[in-house]
Amino acid sequence: xxxxxxPLAAGCTTAxxxxxxxxxxxxxxxxxxxxxxxxxxxxxxxxxxxxRRHEETLTVKSVGRTVETVRRAVTVLDxxxxxxxxxxxxxxxxxxISYFRGSVYDADGRLLRQLRAADIHDIxxxxxxxxxxxxxxxxxxxxQPSYPYTVEFxxxxxxxxxxxxxxxxxxxxxxLSVEQASFKVLMPAGLPxxxxxxxxxxGAAQTRRTQGSQELYEWQVHDLTAREEEPDAPSVxxxxxxxxxxxxxxxxxxxxxxLNSWADLSRWTYELNAGRDVLPxxxxxxxxxxxxxxxxxxxxxxxxxxxxxxxxRYVSIQLGLGGWQTFPAASVAANGYGDCKALTNYCKALxxxxxxxxxxxxxxxxxxxxxxxxxxxxxxxxxxVLCVPLAKSARPDTVWLECTSQSNPFGYMGGFTGNRHAxxxxxxGGRLVATPRYGAAENxxxxxxxxYLDAQxxxxxxxxxxxTGLEYDAVSELPGLDLAEQKKHISNRLPLANFxxxxxxxxxxxxxxxxxxxxxxxxxxxxxxxxxxxxxxxxTPNLLSRWSAPAGTVxxxxxDLWLDHALTQTDTVRLHLPxxxxxxxxxxxxxxxxxxxxxxxxxxTLPDGTLQYIRRLQLPRTRFARTEYPAYLEFRRKISAADxxxxxxxxxxx
Numbered sequence: 169x170x171x172x173x174x175p176l177a178a179g180c181t182t183a184x185x186x187x188x189x190x191x192x193x194x195x196x197x198x199x200x201x202x203x204x205x206x207x208x209x210x211x212x213x214x215x216x217x218x219x220r221r222h223e224e225t226l227t228v229k230s231v232g233r234t235v236e237t238v239r240r241a242v243t244v245l246d247x248x249x250x251x252x253x254x255x256x257x258x259x260x261x262x263x264x265i266s267y268f269r270g271s272v273y274d275a276d277g278r279l280l281r282q283l284r285a286a287d288i289h290d291i292x293x294x295x296x297x298x299x300x301x302x303x304x305x306x307x308x309x310x311x312q313p314s315y316p317y318t319v320e321f322x323x324x325x326x327x328x329x330x331x332x333x334x335x336x337x338x339x340x341x342x343x344l345s346v347e348q349a350s351f352k353v354l355m356p357a358g359l360p361x362x363x364x365x366x367x368x369x370x371g372a373a374q375t376r377r378t379q380g381s382q383e384l385y386e387w388q389v390h391d392l393t394a395r396e397e398e399p400d401a402p403s404v405x406x407x408x409x410x411x412x413x414x415x416x417x418x419x420x421x422x423x424x425x426x427l428n429s430w431a432d433l434s435r436w437t438y439e440l441n442a443g444r445d446v447l448p449x450x451x452x453x454x455x456x457x458x459x460x461x462x463x464x465x466x467x468x469x470x471x472x473x474x475x476x477x478x479x480x481r482y483v484s485i486q487l488g489l490g491g492w493q494t495f496p497a498a499s500v501a502a503n504g505y506g507d508c509k510a511l512t513n514y515c516k517a518l519x520x521x522x523x524x525x526x527x528x529x530x531x532x533x534x535x536x537x538x539x540x541x542x543x544x545x546x547x548x549x550x551x552x553v554l555c556v557p558l559a560k561s562a563r564p565d566t567v568w569l570e571c572t573s574q575s576n577p578f579g580y581m582g583g584f585t586g587n588r589h590a591x592x593x594x595x596x597g598g599r600l601v602a603t604p605r606y607g608a609a610e611n612x613x614x615x616x617x618x619x620y621l622d623a624q625x626x627x628x629x630x631x632x633x634x635x636t637g638l639e640y641d642a643v644s645e646l647p648g649l650d651l652a653e654q655k656k657h658i659s660n661r662l663p664l665a666n667f668x669x670x671x672x673x674x675x676x677x678x679x680x681x682x683x684x685x686x687x688x689x690x691x692x693x694x695x696x697x698x699x700x701x702x703x704x705x706x707x708t709p710n711l712l713s714r715w716s717a718p719a720g721t722v723x724x725x726x727x728d729l730w731l732d733h734a735l736t737q738t739d740t741v742r743l744h745l746p747x748x749x750x751x752x753x754x755x756x757x758x759x760x761x762x763x764x765x766x767x768x769x770x771x772x773t774l775p776d777g778t779l780q781y782i783r784r785l786q787l788p789r790t791r792f793a794r795t796e797y798p799a800y801l802e803f804r805r806k807i808s809a810a811d812x813x814x815x816x817x818x819x820x821x822x
Contacts, residue, residue, distance in 0.1 A: 200277030202241055202318040208391070211345040215394035216249030217242050219338070220318065222349035226334045228356060232419040234330045235266075241320040244312075248343065253311040255321040258293065259304055260491075262420070266324040272310040273318040280317070283308055329420050329491075331427070331547045333361075333413040339392050342404055346392035353385040353413060361385055362427075364412045364544050372409065387411055399718035400800070401727040403538055414546035420492070430545045431597025437492060437530065438593040441509070444496045445517040451501050455521040465524070465560045469567050470578050470679070472518045480514065481505050482572040511571040512552045519556065526556040526569075529590040531603065535641070539588040542600055553585055555592060555601065568604055575648065577676075577684035582606070582641045608734040608786050610637035610683045617711060617741045623748045623819075625699040629692045631712075636677070636685035639735060643686050647674050658690065663712060668693045698817075705749060705817040709771055709781035713739050714811040717804040725794045731764065734789040743779040748821040751779060755813035764790065764803050769810050779815070 202220050211218050220241040227235040242252040253272075259265050270283030288308045310319045338349035355361045363385070365374065372389045389409055401407075415427050425436035447455075458475060459468045483505045495510035497517040506514060509528075516526045532540050533551035540548040554569040570576045570585065581604050592598030615633040635643055646654055655669050662669075671691035677684055698707040708714075745751075757770040765787035774780050785807070792800065 198279055200273070202243060202273050202320070203277035204243055204245075204275045204316045204318070207243065207347070210393050211347055211391065212245065213345075213393065214343060214396050215345040216246055216343040217244050217252045217345075219344065219346040219349060221320075221347070222338060223352075224334065224336060224350070225352040225354070226413065227354040228330065228333075228359065228361075228415075230356065230419075231359065231415070231417045231424065232328060232330060234327045234333070235324065236327070236334060237322075237324045239320070239322045241318055243316055243318040245316045247315070250311055252344075253317075253319050254307060254309045255319075255323075256305050256307045257323050257325065259306065259325065260329075262329040262491075263325055263327045265306060266326055268306055268308070268321075268323040270308055270310055270319065270321045272312060273320070274312075275316050277318070280312070281310075283310065283321075330415055330418045331420055331425075331492075333415055333546075335413070336387065336411040337405065337408065338389050339395070339408040340404065342395045342397045345394040346389060348388075348390045349392075350386065350388045351411060352387075354379065355383045355385070357381050357383065360416055362414045362416055362544075362546075364541070366410045366412075367407065368409050368411075374411075395726065398725060398727050400729055400731055402730045405538065407727055412541065412544055412546065414544065427545060427547075429597070430591055430600055433530075433545060433547065434591055434593050434598035435596070438528075438595055438598070440493050441513060441528070441593070442595070444494050445513055445520065447497050447517050447521055448501055451518075452521040455518050459522045465558055466567065468522055469519065469524060469556055469569075472522050472524070473515065473569055473578055476511070476515045476518060476571060477574045477576075479504060480511055481574065482511060483507060508552050508572050512554045512569075515554050515569060515571045519554075524556065525559065526554050527598070528552050528593045529555045529598075529601070530593065531585050531590040532588065533585050535583040537588075542589055549591065551585065553581070553590065553603075555590065575644075578679065580604075580684050582644075583638050584641075586638075606637045606683070606734070608736045608788050611639050611733075611735045612636045612685075612738075613639045613735070614738045615712065615740070617739070618744065619694075619697075619711070619741060620744045621698060621707075621746065621749070623700075623746045623821075625696055625705060627694040627697040629694060629711075631688070631690040631692065633688045633690075634677075634685055635688070636681075637683045638733070640683070640685050643688065644684075646686065646688075647676065658688070663714065664692075664694065666695055666697075668695075700819060703819045704752065705819070707743070707815045707817065708812060709741050709743060709755070709779070709815050710739065710769070710783055710811045710813075711741060713737060713783060713785075715785075715804065715807050717808040718801065720801055725797045728794050729792040729797050729800055731787060731790050731792075731800075733787070735785075735787050737783070737785045739781070739783040741781040742774075743781070743815075745777065745779065745817065748819055749817045750820055751815065752818040753816040754779075755810075755815060758806070758810040758813075760803060760806055762799070762803050763792070763796075764800050767803075767807050767810070769813075771815060783811075 207218060220243055222240045225237045229235060244250055244252055257265055257268055268288060272280045274280055288306050290306055293305045336351040339346050353361055369389060372387055375386050377384050417426055423440055426432045455472065458471055462468050480500060484507050494513040495506050497514045500506040500510050500514040512528050516528060519526045530549035531551050531553055532549050554571055556567040556569060558565045558567065567579050568581050570581060586604050586606050588603055589600045590603050591600055613635050615631065617629055617631050619627050619629045621627045646657060651672065654672050658672060659669055669690060669692055673689045675687045698705050751773060754771050758768060760767040767785050769783040771779060771781045
């Protein structure tokens with residue numbers, strides 16, 4: 169606070185305000201706002217940040233234009249909440265930013281400074297695969313060196329792409345509480361709004377009234393306490409309030425459409441791209457020659473797909489309507505590149521030249537993405553893949569192709585687009601279909617270790633590990649790296665305290681396997697793996713697959729139990745002992761069979777004196793009520809205890 173050095177007669181209103189008990193800020197700044205002291209205690213509990221005020225309004229001007237305005241103030245309580253001091257506003261050739269403003273306040277609510285033009289940076293946001301984005305944004309950061317403080321951002325975006333309406337998520341993450349939030353949608357007369365509500369608290373349901381010539385829909389929430397992070401819980405988007413909205417009619421750069429069903433969206437997208445799959449005659453002849461004499465339908469598709477991978481590369485060129493409309497196939501043929509739409513369309517055309525019918529399909533891609541809301545037809549997609557029904561198959565079957573990758577195994581979707589729904593693009597209007605499912609039978613990790621221990625407790629070992637399905641995803645890039653990088657990646661993944669990796673060889677599974685896989689062969693030295701302790705040596709036979717138990721919750725668990733990663737693990741460890749060591753005590757065998765999965769481990773002595781440890785774990789994709797969490801926690805604790813069980817060896821030459 170500044171000090172008044174002038175007498176009252178000279179007009180020191182600050183001193184006068186103090187004498188009269190009025191606010192000291194009146195003479196030199198705006199009234200304080202968002203003071204942290206006014207926050208109710210329940211909103212600070214378990215929170216890293218608190219949304220003080222969030223006002224979001226979507227104004228639908230017509231079938232071809234929308235305006236979204238957002239005003240959000242967030243009090244940042246600690247460093248873990250500092251992400252809320254940043255704001256990113258997306259724009260493109262179809263979306264323009266009218267204004268972008270911001271302010272930051274101290275703990276007492278006094279204005280520290282306002283956002284300046286120099287503080288706002290323009291950045292590229294290309295993610296390498298998206299279907300409909302020009303991928304640019306403006307970002308601002310009002311972070312402060314001490315906590316707490318409050319940031320306030322305001323912006324407006326005008327969109328000529330009204331295929332996308334707003335999704336309102338007032339509480340999008342854990343450890344975030346909400347003091348007050350509202351969402352309004354203004355619709356022109358005669359143009360109804362489609363919406364769905366989920367998990368709204370009492371009193372937050374939609375209200376609707378006429379406002380002039382528009383219909384106003386409004387939702388409000390307040391005093392939402394922060395949710396704690398819980399292990400094996402649903403995504404926060406599946407447990408907090410949300411309102412989805414979508415148009416019934418829309419128009420993008422003169423291309424009008426309806427959106428009352430999945431067939432409507434499929435038909436509009438198909439018609440937008442119709443007639444763009446024509447190949448040059450010379451290329452058609454080349455593809456026909458490529459598959460000539462090949463009678464197996466799947467083999468013909470593979471040859472075309474491998475041709476695509478060898479002769480194209482991915483680039484993201486998605487401007488304006490190009491976010492939805494593909495380059496012509498002839499353009500890709502001439503240039504050798506395209507985005508996800510263009511390469512999928514090109515592959516579809518190549519297959520057509522080989523006499524095979526295929527369909528483009530919209531999908532929400534991303535290893536961490538949730539599946540779409542299948543009961544709410546709307547534009548929820550960011551990628552396109554190719555679906556190839558096998559017309560001559562003895563049973564209904566389909567090949568799915570990821571056309572943007574030069575290395576993706578034939579027919580494999582993986583965690584990027586597998587285990588979800590896609591929308592087929594058909595002239596009559598398509599339907600949702602399931603992409604390939606990868607469960608415990610497909611997601612396998614099979615490891616065999618030969619460990620040679622000497623009398624001093626040092627060891628050498630060979631490891632052979634096969635990973636398939638989603639377990640393969642984590643190592644799929646290894647074959648493309650040089651040896652030094654391979655060793656680095658593998659060493660970072662091995663849960664061993666002290667070792668040297670002396671040999672690495674990698675072998676992909678042969679073509680034609682049900683799911684792709686990679687076999688990793690390693691040789692290691694393990695100094696001081698099990699140093700003697702007097703006459704005894706203690707060794708945990710489970711060298712590489714020890715599971716820890718998740719933390720127990722304090723108080724009652726709030727969320728259901730979602731176990732979404734199905735897998736099968738098998739470990740076989742053979743311990744070759746020196747003549748001076750013999751087993752004194754073997755861990756007891758363990759067998760667990762529960763609704764959450766099955767587990768077994770056993771150590772036995774083979775006729776040649778070798779000790780053999782076998783561990784098996786299988787987890788299905790399952791979901792349970794939150795009341796089942798204690799039983800699941802007990803299952804995991806028993807696995808953790810069995811995984812850490814020790815073998816006791818006795819020195820016979822002492």
